Amino acid sequence: MVPEGWKLTTLGEVCNGQLQTGPFGSQLHADEYTTSGIAVLMPKDLVNHRATINSASKISPERAQDLKKHTLKVGDILFSRRGDVTRFALVDEGARGALCGTGCLKATPSEEHAPEFIAYFLQKDAVKRWLEQNSVGQTMPNMNTSILSELPLMTANSRQEEEKIAMILSTWDKMINTIEQLLANSQKQRKALIQQLITGKKRLVRHEKSLGYKITSHGEIPSDWEYPMIREVCSQISEKNGSGADYPVLSCSKHEGFVDSLKYFKKKVYSEDTSGYRVIPRGCFGFPANHIEEGSIGLQRDYDIGIVSPIYVVFMADEEKVNNEYLYALLKTEHYRQIFSAATNSSVDRRGSLRWKEFSSIHVPLPPLSEQNKIASALATADEEIEKLKNKLDCIKQEKKALMQQLLTGKRRVKTEDKEK
Structure with missing residues (x-):
């Protein structure tokens, strides 16, 4: 009509x-x-x-x-x-x-x-x-x-009415742009905060005197931090879904970490027979061995038990030495993506994969557990702020979309100067 x-x-x-x-x-x-x-x-x-x-x-x-x-x-x-x-x-x-x-x-x-x-x-x-x-x-x-x-x-009825509608919608665009800028700034600040915290340039614990720094193969870290290989604080999990149980099939994305494959892709992209898939319990890490150089590594937070493709490497951290959220933030940095890429390129695996043997030989800076906990808490606060902005942005975009549907079809009319006269 x-x-x-x-x-x-x-x-x-x-x-x-x-x-x-x-x-x-x-x-x-x-x-x-x-x-x-x-x-x-x-x-x-x-x-x-x-x-x-x-x-x-x-x-x-x-x-x-x-x-x-x-x-x-x-x-x-x-x-x-x-x-x-x-x-x-x-x-x-x-x-x-x-x-x-x-x-x-x-x-x-x-x-x-x-x-x-x-x-x-x-x-x-x-x-x-x-x-x-x-x-x-x-x-x-x-x-x-x-x-x-x-x-x-x-x-519309006239150019004046079209201009008034465009002006109203442009106001919403300005709100959206403002929130997008706030979101971009928050993400940039989080990235800078991670870099400061995982290198010890910013400390969340107080020391009576400066402890200094030590040189590692990946840069300077505080002298009171450890620098173990991943295998020294983590262990591989090789359990398979032998019974073919109907556990959620997960995929790992570069930016979002683990996602439910069916919900994310909106179609079934995995095998009918999942008996050969690897089990990944809640709190465990995993990555596709042939894509980790892209930064595709995740921490499984959503299900008591999930399963992943056989190409994944699954491992868990020693909870007495490692805070999962700290380690996850560390492994998701651009610095470690480059380390994974270099390790993949130097791997003897001609398929361009990074297996547990090579991956677990990579070193990580490891503060005392109490400091890891504080770092994880600080990053969680930053993540909450980012999530709030994302939710607010989504809401405003949906509201704008609904308003567009009304204004651009004439279901809601606007007053123009000609009509007011």
């Missing part, structure tokens, strides 16, 4: 047919790009629905003059022509004067419509599905101006 004064239309009608393909490779050769000059926007430069020239390729002003019909104005909308055809961006002042590059399509809304409103409408899930379903190409999705011009849209 279309609200009074609103109209079902297409992108082609909204733009009065002003859709254009960027220059083809035959018109703009790779050897013409320079490190300075006029920016040429490619699909990679369409970030979060905004056109950015920060890392864009450039061509000389003289060559740009030859391609001036591709020059971008504020309010133009760029679309990716191949690959992720749902990718688009609104051109603002920051990208004014750049060129629509190879791999992009340009649409120019008429003056009757607010480009910001059109850009918000293009964020709708229904629009993304339409673009995916109507793309062409067998090996890679492709879009062209003919198809794009048929993209269904709904426009």
Whole structure:
């Protein structure tokens, strides 16, 4: 149902047919790009629905003059022509004067419509599905101006109403951006805190006098810390799910650690027969031997017993010597990811795997257990703050999505100056 004064239309009608393909490779050769000059926007430069020239390729002003019909104005909308055809961006002042590059399509809304409103409408899930379903190409999705011009849209009663709707939604975007910045800062601070704590540069215990530092193969650590090999404080677990019990099948991701495979992938990606899978009890560590160099190592916190693929190495730490959360934070650092990568590359295993023998030979800095506990507690506090920000961000995004559904379909109307008069 279309609200009074609103109209079902297409992108082609909204733009009065002003859709254009960027220059083809035959018109703009790779050897013409320079490190300075006029920016040429490619699909990679369409970030979060905004056109950015920060890392864009450039061509000389003289060559740009030859391609001036591709020059971008504020309010133009760029679309990716191949690959992720749902990718688009609104051109603002920051990208004014750049060129629509190879791999992009340009649409120019008429003056009757607010480009910001059109850009918000293009964020709708229904629009993304339409673009995916109507793309062409067998090996890679492709879009062209003919198809794009048929993209269904709904426009408001007037440009003023569209601008008011866009202004309301932009306020929500500002809130989202603020929280995203707070989240990024918190994550950055946590990373710096970990680095200080696991190297002893920041101590959470007081000493009457400085104890100094000692040199290890991986840098300086406090002289009162131990520096054992992993096998000296951890032991491997090799138990298999011989009975084929229906335990949760877990996978390890780079950023999230262990996840329930079925829930995470939303489909079954593991074998029907799990009798050969390894058992991983709660509080144990595990990693896929052929992917640990990517940082894929996890601590199993969610189930009393889970199972993992036979390619995983499973181990547990000595609770009298090691705080699991401290060790986990240590092993998830970029420093240890590089150590794992180096150990994998030097392994005699030609399959590019890191087995327990080589992994357990790696050394770790180990403070007294009481200090490990304090470090783990400090990191938990930081994690709680990050989790709160993530939850808040998710909530606001969902609220914005619901508001978009109402405003962009006219189910909720806004007052404009004309109506108020």
